[in-house]
Amino acid sequence: MSQGLSGPRPEAREMPDGQRSKHGIRIDPQTGARHEPERTVISALVKHEPGVLSKVSGLVSRRQFNIESLTVGPTTNPESARITLVIEEPDPGVRQVKRQLKKLMPVISVRELGDDAIRRELVVLKVHGDEPDKVHAITQMYDGLTLDAGPRTITVEITGDEQKINDAIDAFQQFGIRELARTGQTALARGEEWTTHAEEERYERACTEPSSNDTEPNTDTK
Amino acid sequence: MSEHASTTVPDTDEQHTTDTATSESGTEIESENERTSERQSVVTTGAESVVAALRNVGVEDLFGVQGGAIMPVYDALYSTGSDLNHVTMAHEQGAAHAADAYGQVTGTPGVCMATSGPGATNLATGIADADMDSDPVIALTGQVPTNLVGNDAFQETDTVGVTRPITKANYFAGDSDTVGDVVGEAFMLAREGRPGPTLVDLPKDVTLGDTDTDPDTASLPEYHEITEEPDEKAVREAARVLADAEKPLILSGGGVIKGDASEALRRFAREYQIPVVTTMPGIGSFPEDHELSMEWAGMHGTGYANMAISHCDCLFAIGTRFDDRLTGGIETFAPDAEVIHADIDPAEISKNVHAEYPLIGDAARVIEQMHTEMACTPDANEWREQCVTWKEEYPMTYATPDDEPLKPQFVVEAMDEITPDDAIVTTGVGQHQMWAAQYWSFTEPNTWISSHGLGTMGYGLPAALGAKVAAPDREVVCFDGDGSFLMTVEELSVAVRENLDITVIVLNNEAIGMVRQWQDAFFGQRRMASEYPWIPDFAKLAEAFGAKGFTLRDYDDTADTLQAARAYDGPSVVDAYVDPAENVYPMVSSGGNNAQFALSEDQL
């Protein structure tokens, strides 16, 4: 049998009194340290190339980040696309998402958007058409659009922030929702603030380049 | 094709300087341009462009296995001259591990090649291994022709998809004109910043396809951010905290070795008299025989290293990702310490252990800057004495009975005694790996080549081959387990063919010992599938491959047998029958408290 090594047994050793949280943060015994998850919107400018979305979704699933929604679409620059992620993570998690995203090769720029970011999502829903007038009234109430109205079904579109979409869906419930399709959130920073650094830089570069003769800065530069 | 066989690839840098030199006079530019357009391209196919790109970046050796989809690239290697040394491996996994070790020893990416489908999937383990350990590797894989991609063609695998989570970057090369540039970019990315493996998937029609476009000078993608310089203000603040500490400790990780920062680290620690623990990948970054060395910390690290980590009040961690095998449970890791974390990869900062003082940048630069900013040597006499006391309290020892069975630790120490300091040690994964790490005294960087993050059994032998190809003048010793050795033993045929003078020491405990140790400790001694009573005679097996075989059972024979194995000019294998009951201690149980390492089974 093995002899083992010599030295004081574990219980005979002096132990440090400090402690860390599960996020690795030193805990002040007075206050403790807890990080509650919060909802955060992250915008990533990525190269518009095949496989980007699977790289991003692979990252998210492998690292077990809590994703509320993920949307993607092209920008004014045909070479890049914007991915909007809504995540529910405590602070350290949010920082990790940003840093890990940034490491992905086709990701050009990543930024966390403030609470005042402009966020929108879209729902298309199909209800039973028995009470067209009432359906129409609700649609108007939510600034929606009727996309299709037949004898049996009515399909409407509602755009808005998440809360509004939830409310609208609740309101349509009374007619019996047959099906619905909902996008994730997509967002831009409010006002003059840029959504990502890369776009800001590109804009400034385009403005200082004398060759540009159109009013809009040329966003197609590499 | 043959007319290009003797053409050498022009150094693109040189071409560049010629262009600028002539730009003073307009006429000269014209004639130069004319000449350039008249000059025949050196490549005629995508495959030749791949080879040209490899030569542009200075590749000298490649490890691989042939196959249908990669044949055009091999053919280009054949026809463009023999200055690139291709080592044909027995298995693609071996090619990837060999390239990985080669990359570590030389500091420039190792290259491995495989065909599509099974060739590529066989590479995957080695790629994942390199990814976990941030080793620079380029994998070139053949792929079915683009018109068959997605059709489940013969030997088709979605290699880019399979390797996406285990590469730093990977590419599907879709165009014969650009394939060379893609390879060049992959090479640059593999070694820039935090190194890692990159892969280029090469469809057969792309490598066979005509092109007269020579690959450009290798460069990084335009939008890729180059590693940041450490922030001066942050360094100043961190230096103040470290100088003020009463119990300062340096934790030196694999990044110190990869960043060529061992020298800077040594100077820093000596000047400010700060004790150093390393991580397992950081072994060799600081000389283990130095009085400030506490050796390595973690699950099977020394007791004193783990005590030091647990009690320090300021931890200057460099180039480590705080793996759970190092930290144990996060809640109890360095619980009193303020953490200064220097890393080249911002994503490592506060990933596992929160860093109060993050320093992003190249390890050598950060250490140098810290060096200049340190106001004084920390007032830590008491702490240093405490560290010495721990070394005395928890020495690394083992019992050596006079006769059999031989203790594995003894074999490691005996070999260490007779080999030079710059000898390279490679290992498989298991108990033998821990004993090699514990009982070999490492004093130089890049002498400890092991599979850390992924823990890949079978890593040792092919890694030894790669290391020997990279450094033919250095002695290479592989400590292997019987289980690990059997996983890649076929590479012995390669060592024999290439006459690679390596010494493999199989610490044969007739078991996959590490598993058996855990079963005994945590599964009520139920040794399910961990004992190998049917192990072959490794000495005979070695002879069957054409290598030299030795069997070792006695203490008295140890020195002579090891010496004879070393002296043999070519690959030799020592089958060392060691005590099957021996276990690895100290041990921090998984997710446990580093300060509560067990010194024997009854303390677990």
Ligand SMILES: Cc1ncc(C[n+]2csc(CCOP(=O)(O)OP(=O)(O)O)c2C)c(N)n1
């Ligand atoms: C490829 C692979 N399969 C399984 C494991 C799990 N594992 C870790 S250590 C170990 C035992 C290794 O046995 P051996 O190589 O004989 O070394 P020993 O522990 O006996 O020294 C096993 C099976 C692994 N690390 N790698």
